[in-house]
Amino acid sequence: MQVICCVCHKTKTHNSWTKQAVRSGVQLSHGYCPQCHKQMMERVANFFAMNGCRKSA
Numbered sequence: 494m495q496v497i498c499c500v501c502h503k504t505k506t507h508n509s510w511t512k513q514a515v516r517s518g519v520q521l522s523h524g525y526c527p528q529c530h531k532q533m534m535e536r537v538a539n540f541f542a543m544n545g546c547r548k549s550a
């Protein structure tokens with residue numbers, strides 16, 4: 494099974510993320526590469542900051 498980033502469509506090969514064609518028949522698991530994961534976390538943090546939904550843990 495191969496992990497593909499659902500944002501930039503890079504696939505994980507060994508320990509690096511590269512943009513490459515995915516062979517048909519390969520099972521894909523959608524996730525986030527470290528770069529897009531970081532962007533997404535920043536976006537989520539901004540969203541909560543803007544909406545004032547910060548709950549005390």
Ligand SMILES: [Zn+2]
Pocket residue numbers: 498499500501502503525526527528529530
């Ligand atoms: Zn990505």
